[in-house]
Amino acid sequence: MLIALNKPYGVLCQFTDEQGRPTLADYVKQPGVYAAGRLDHDSEGLLLLTDDGRLQHRLADPRHKQPKTYLVQVDGAITDEALAALRRGVPLNDGPTLPAQAVHATEPEWLWPRDPPVRFRRNIPTSWLTLTLREGRNRQVRRMTAAVGFPTLRLIRVRIGEHALDGLAPGHVRVLAR
Known part of the structure; x- marks a missing residue:
């Protein structure tokens, strides 16, 4: 089953x-x-x-190496340079990550509200990306986005293989x- x-x-x-x-x-x-x-x-x-x-x-x-795809909301307006770094692989304290697929995304219409809601700060934007990994380290997505300067606020896995x-x-x- x-x-x-x-x-x-x-x-x-x-x-x-x-x-x-x-x-x-x-x-x-x-x-x-x-x-x-x-x-x-x-x-x-x-x-x-x-x-x-x-x-x-x-x-x-x-x-x-089952690909896992995540919809990620990050703190700040994620840059093309940060996405390129994610695509190359990011050095973390337990070694470099494999290259990931990383693209800009928009908040989808189908997305449910989170309880509790993600914190809102009027003067700091948030942005969305789609990230696909082929490895599975502990809190890897959060560590990767933080390493490129955009901490994760919300993380939703949308696909496994x-x-x-x-x-x-x-x-x-x-x-x-x-």
């Missing part, structure tokens, strides 16, 4: 939490499935879950395969 979840902001990518915070168990009712990869609690969007260990490994293991959000509402699940 392969399931897509649009993970809401603030939900942990695990099924239990001793502190009572929201988890996958609040949204996914199918027994015996596990997340194929992670999204941090402050990130939103597509999370794939499966009961097939080999499929989980293929989807999550960076050695298989051939699987996309495709209108799936936050907190909702879609069975992709049995």
